[in-house]
Amino acid sequence: MMTMQVEPNDEYFMRRAIELAAKAEEEGEVPVGAVVVYNGQVVGEGWNRSIGQHDATAHAEIMALRQAGKVLENYRLIDTTLYVTLEPCPMCAGAMVHSRVGKVVYGADDLKTGAAGSTMNLLSYDGVNHHVEQTSGVLVEECRAQLQAFFKRRRAEKKAAKLLAKQQMANDPLL
Ligand SMILES: [Zn+2]
Numbered sequence: 001m002m003t004m005q006v007e008p009n010d011e012y013f014m015r016r017a018i019e020l021a022a023k024a025e026e027e028g029e030v031p032v033g034a035v036v037v038y039n040g041q042v043v044g045e046g047w048n049r050s051i052g053q054h055d056a057t058a059h060a061e062i063m064a065l066r067q068a069g070k071v072l073e074n075y076r077l078i079d080t081t082l083y084v085t086l087e088p089c090p091m092c093a094g095a096m097v098h099s100r101v102g103k104v105v106y107g108a109d110d111l112k113t114g115a116a117g118s119t120m121n122l123l124s125y126d127g128v129n130h131h132v133e134q135t136s137g138v139l140v141e142e143c144r145a146q147l148q149a150f151f152k153r154r155r156a157e158k159k160a161a162k163l164l165a166k167q168q169m170a171n172d173p174l175l
Contacts (some may be wrong), residue, residue, distance in 0.1 A: 006138055010105050013037055013083040014139045016045070017107075018161040020028030020060065020148055031150050034060035034075065034084040036068035060084060061092035065099050071128025074116045076100045085143040087114035087136065093122035096132050100145075103133035144150070 011036055024047035026138030036044035046063025050056055061084050069075050077099040085107045088096065093115040096104060104123065106116065115122045116134055124131035169175060 006104075006135060009037075010135065010138045013042070013081075014085070014105065014107060014143070016042065017060075017083045018139065018142055018146060020045055020047040021143075022104065024060065025146075025150055027052050030069050030145050032060040032084065032086045034064040036064045036082050038068070038072060038077070038080045043071040056075070057091065057107070057128050058087065061088055061093050062095055065095055065101075069099070072131060078102065083106060083138075086110050086147065087116045087118055088123075089113045090115040090120070090122055093132075095124065097128055097130050100130055101132050102137070105135045105138050107136075107138055107140050108147060 016035050017033040020035065021031040022033070024033060025031035027049070028165050029048040029049075029051055033047045034045070035042050044064040044067035046060045046065075046067065048060050049058040049063060052058075061082060064082065065077065065085075068077050068080060072080075079102050080098060080099075081103045083105045084092075087106050087108065087110040088104065090113070103114065109118050111118050111139070113119060116136065122128070123134055142145070
């Protein structure tokens with residue numbers, strides 16, 4: 001929601017996040033991708049893996065934060081920037097605060113569950129001792145189009161499956 005200044009590298013790292021989101025899509029997951037950057041270098045990458053890993057917490061941001069912690073050998077990810085294609089949910093925004101991420105840069109707003117301003121803002125409010133800076137709308141068209149295409153295709157697949165089930169019932173000699 002709040003758009004701060006877009007840095008020169010923001011689009012570059014967001015493109016990587018979009019590539020990672022495509023991996024999620026290949027695995028049948030909602031296409032969201034994230035990268036953690038420290039000193040201009042990628043130290044963590046993640047994409048949605050909740051279904052495949054039977055883990056509701058396996059969001060792209062969490063996966064990227066876990067890897068970054070291992071790479072930096074520190075659970076505090078001070079001075080890092082996290083890039084993600086979709087506005088973080090409350091769980092991920094909370095994890096960014098716990099990790100002391102310096103800044104989050106995201107693409108598309110999530111009007112239903114976004115916790116960086118769309119439904120609430122967990123990244124910065126008075127009761128929290130660490131505020132995560134934020135920039136939104138980076139490559140927003142690409143990020144939004146990737147998600148929209150996924151949900152459109154999934155709706156079409158559901159419709160086709162329903163139709164098939166109906167046809168099979170019509171052919172059932174016992175009905
Ligand atoms: Zn999340």
